[in-house]
Amino acid sequence: MVRTLPGLRRPAPRRPALRGAALRHAGVAAAAALSLAGLAACSSDDSTSSAVPGAATGGDKEDLTASAPVATNIPAGSTMDKIKKRGRLIVGGSLDAPLLSQQNPATKKVEGLDADFGRLLAKYIIGKPEVKIVNSASETREALLSNGTVDVVFQTYSITPERAKQVAFAGPYYSSGLVIATKKGETGILKPEDLKGKTVIAGANTPAIPAIKKAAPDAKIVTFGSDPECVQALKQGRGQAYVQDEAVLLATAKQDPTIQIQGKPFTSDPYGIGLKHGDAQMKQFVNEWLKNIEASGLWAKVWKNSIGTVVQGEAPQPPAIGSAPGSE
């Protein structure tokens, strides 16, 4: 079978009329490019985040790393020693999880609970909060840890016995769970069983999918690539409910008054700090650090700075270290 290519099989030169149209079009493209450049240039003096609704996380936050502890007992030849010599902690994390690990486009800094803990751990090991975040898809975290691409994973990494066969978990350092969000005023969906027979929105490749299947096997699941897409889909009625991690949904519900969270989390996801499998020394070290910042009140400050900006009241009690199956 011989294939001819469009470029080759078009023997005719462009006719003058079309050539004119094409040129005119190029003019439009050029004008658009110019106006883009203009847009970009004319507003370079703006401070940005004030113009962004819902993102007013503010610059007045206290720098937690300044007063954070630094370890004095790093054994020579340990993983921590290597990290210290390198001068930078490599963290597996996200850029697009508001309140947990979200990149601020204006400063490029990654903000949130997970990101702050990462910086605190870096300060503890190295003496300064030097962190490099390797953006990792959730399916690849085990591989990233085992082949040494990252030192630790701070990424809503739920501790499970299955995962514990491939990675070591320090912590848990935070306990979250999946919650159900609906449009404001929805009265028929209050608990997971109510999802039966409904169309439920979930983030692609998130733990929400198996959880929904378990709670309501006949629910129809529609998945989208990111949280704002899921929210938009919910608002447009492409599903009656949206199941997502509580921390993520808290931020969204706070920002968008047309959706509301129904009930309490119906799963319990203890977040752990992922470490290389078998590195008992580092696991113990990280657990000590966690104990240290929990006792000193730094943990509560981190919470206040992130999730505490959308939840009223005092910081909750952190989960007991080693309490989750898989983290012993």
Next chain:
Amino acid sequence: MDVITRHLGEFGDGLLITVELTLLSLAGALVAGVIVAAMRVSPVAALRAAGTAYVETLQNIPLLVWLVLAVFGLPEIGVMAGLFTTAVIVISLYQGAYMAEAVRSGINAVPVGQGEAARALGLTFTQSLRMVILPQALRTVVQPLGNIAIMTIMNTALAAAVGVVELTAAANRVNLAEAQPIWIFVTAGLLYMALSACAGLTTGALERKLAILR
């Protein structure tokens, strides 16, 4: 291997959606393509410009962006359609731009004498296009149409990103549950190859049947 037999239903459903997406989109693309190609050779400058703008805009923005924009943007301008319908419309229009280019080069491949003869007989622009040029142009388009069909099959996979559970999304979901990626993705790949082979055979047969001997 039994991963596949256990999830035969999911694969079957996914395959069916992929086939439906492909066939409906191709039909839509053919309609859009012929209309736009006709616009691009018409005597009306505005139509020609609109045709060019259509092809340029559609071809120069990734299909994934179009899909996301359509799924979330259309309801905001008051057009609410299901995910499958939206995907069919977007893929039709997108492939329509490529189809228009194929049809236009088909029109250009028709010997000038045919057009002159049609005009000499007193046919109007529409008549000569409809009765003389297009029937011949469409025959020469059969082969690029095969390529566009294969491209469409592959592009339907992107509908997975906006929540349509077609073959790729189905395979991904089975893999999430079973974690046996090799078998699952190889099966999906084989199914896609089979689909493309069908498209190739069909257009090949069409081509032999419709070929104009010159």
Next chain:
Amino acid sequence: MSAARVLFDEPGPRARRRIRVATVLTVLAGLALLGLALRQFADNGQLAADRWRPYGTWPMWRYLLDGLKSTAFAAVVAIALSMAAGIVLALGRLSPSRWVRLPSAAYVEVVRTIPALLLVYVVLFALPKYGLDMPLFWKLVVPLSVSNAAAFAEIFRAGIQSVERGQLEAGLAVGLTRGRAMRMIVLPQAARRVLPSLISQSVGLVKDTSLGFVVSYAELLYSGKVLANYNHLLIQTYLVIALVYLVINATLSKVARTVEERNAGRVRGAGRGRAQRLRGERALRERVGAGA
């Protein structure tokens, strides 16, 4: 040559008037529809100034431009890799040895029917399970290169086949080896003839890098995803992104067309209007000049 050119006479005064009226009516109808859509859009609050203001600020654009830089980087590497592989595959497919020909043909025929997204899923979800976990950049570039190599191979093959056999034979006759004759005589001509196809395939590849959205490699579309997560402005963000893609790719396509016209001019030589060729070249010079 173009049959369409003779499908209509130059419209007379009456036809011109009719066309003008029809054009005005159609444009008005189009504007009315657009207005309706915009009103609905505004009713949904999507046109509110503070939903657009972030995209009038430099940091947002700086972020997007960084994404665009990553898009360009991924695209350039993927284009280089897949073109190199494409040339090898094309030569392989035209090789006299069956042991080279068949595997090359099999690769091309198999890969050109598998969606890039499926390949991305394989690299993303399947390979790490077997211990192969690439950096994000390669998770995007490898599947794109694998898939586009087949397309480039077909383009190069068509180009090589379009060069008259006599050229290769003449090369062999003056004592060049097959490889040298290919490299020094056939390939340069083939590449020139298929340049427009190569460019349009490259535009396709630039569009394919939007799969970084799935890989979470920080190219343009994924940067948009992070932005939308940050400012909750989904639709505005994607509209801006679509505009950026449009400007970039329209420019590239325009280059492809210019090259095509220049090629057509060169092949046909002075026979078909030297003036037109010169015009094309002057236009190109002007553009290059304006760019510099």
